[in-house]
Amino acid sequence: MVGQYTYILWLTLFVWVPIILMFSYNRQLFHRYKGTMVYCIRGALLFSIPWDFWAIKTHVWYFPSDRIIGVWFFGLPLEEYFFIVFITLEVSMLTLILIKHFESKL
């Protein structure tokens, strides 16, 4: 597709663009709960880094070298750190939007 930037392209389309869109329409909401989102990201990193490390080392999944930038930290490609942080942020943001939506219907 776009060679070593393929994973970055996927993150852009499915993670970063939705985050930017959600943020544009709910800035005050996310500012109010920024501690919540930081907490969730911290928890996700705590669980996901060992999990991902184990999965790569024990041959559960793999990342072809021609689809990633090639920068690795502690056994994981850089893009995986982006995946963990920003997918968590995306889900956390959607959760906050849904909480606000359902509470406004009460």
Added chain:
Amino acid sequence: MNIHQRSLLINIVIVCVVFAVLWFINFGTFSYIASILLFAGAPIVHLWARDRHLLDRHIKVIFWIIISGLVATLICETIALKWGIWGYYSDSVLGIFVGPAIETFFFSTLAFSAIAGATIRMAHIEDHNRNK
């Protein structure tokens, strides 16, 4: 030790135990599903054990997060596999594919539920601290 420090310590212990179990026991074709049940299931059990009533109040939120996660997995994971961004070793997965490997749907259900549950819990604490 305050509630946050205790919670962090419990989570660190859970991660260490789960990692040790998975490292030393070979689950073969059940490796992926075992890791999902342990790494994503354990935090959910911890959350529900501690905050069941709070999470029950927001069950509609968690339900829609799961539905969104399943739809997103079907689309995004299929594209990721098609673009060759990542792949699975055949001797570590069950071998049942619905587009993505079936285990990935379990992953998004459990992992997204855990994130939603943690978000609900911390948002409640932030609101409580703000109203003090």
